[in-house]
Amino acid sequence: MNWETLKDYDALSARAASLLLDAISGSPKLVLGLPTGNTPVGMYERVVADCRRAYRCFRDVVTFNLDEYVGIPRDHPGSYFTFMQQHLFAHVDIDPANTFIPNGRAPDLKVESERYERALRNAGGLGLTFLGLGSNGHIAFNEPGTPFDSRTHVVALSESTRRANSALFLDQPVPTHAITMGITTILESREIVLLASGARKREAIVRLRTGEQSAAFPASALWSHPSVLVLVDEAAM
Numbered sequence: 001m002n003w004e005t006l007k008d009y010d011a012l013s014a015r016a017a018s019l020l021l022d023a024i025s026g027s028p029k030l031v032l033g034l035p036t037g038n039t040p041v042g043m044y045e046r047v048v049a050d051c052r053r054a055y056r057c058f059r060d061v062v063t064f065n066l067d068e069y070v071g072i073p074r075d076h077p078g079s080y081f082t083f084m085q086q087h088l089f090a091h092v093d094i095d096p097a098n099t100f101i102p103n104g105r106a107p108d109l110k111v112e113s114e115r116y117e118r119a120l121r122n123a124g125g126l127g128l129t130f131l132g133l134g135s136n137g138h139i140a141f142n143e144p145g146t147p148f149d150s151r152t153h154v155v156a157l158s159e160s161t162r163r164a165n166s167a168l169f170l171d172q173p174v175p176t177h178a179i180t181m182g183i184t185t186i187l188e189s190r191e192i193v194l195l196a197s198g199a200r201k202r203e204a205i206v207r208l209r210t211g212e213q214s215a216a217f218p219a220s221a222l223w224s225h226p227s228v229l230v231l232v233d234e235a236a237m
């Protein structure tokens with residue numbers, strides 16, 4: 001696992017954006033794994049700004065989002081579908097047919113999970129995946145206790161995760177369940193970049209740095225991957 005400490009959130013976002021855009025320049029048909037949450041917002045802002053200059057950045061890129069809530073409409077302000085439109089897809093030249101997000105309204109979520117895994121395989125697997133970090137160590141929506149050999153599946157969200165993600169739900173309850181790539185699904189990405197910013201992530205970063213691998217701390221699974229870069233800002237260190 002390689003670590004880079006950036007001065008602040010802006011520097012972290014700029015570094016993440018340049019990693020993403022360099023990867024696309026080197027491999028225009030890249031398959032990207034993409035996160036949501038507050039942390040990657042600055043990265044997406046920079047990617048969008050740079051793509052306005054460099055015509056056709058995303059023309060042949062394929063994206064798979066890590067996760068989605070169960071049971072809310074696609075156009076709900078809290079859905080990850082909406083998040084991705086707002087922060088990236090509406091502003092770049094990506095082909096909507098190449099953007100995959102689990103369907104949290106599918107009638108059978110097990111079938112949907114299998115369909116998602118199949119779509120990933122058909123696309124050739126993840127090339128580069130960006131991850132955020134939950135303060136309890138979750139990656140995507142793999143909460144503590146998730147087995148490392150998990151694939152795309154439905155999860156019950158912990159109270160702390162629901163609280164942390166409540167901003168976009170205003171006075172409505174945050175969904176109780178989500179559909180998420182599993183830990184093995186993520187670990188199959190050829191390269192992984194984990195982003196962590198701010199004092200809220202400090203405890204999780206301390207725990208990650210111990211190197212101890214345990215299902216009680218999902219991000220620790222990343223230690224078994226050959227190519228992980230952790231971008232962390234000073235406030236999170």
Ligand code: GLP
Binds near residue numbers: 067131
């Ligand atoms: C949600 C997402 C995760 C994300 C986490 C951290 O739970 N499902 O993929 O990493 O939030 O979010 P934030 O970046 O807002 O701290």
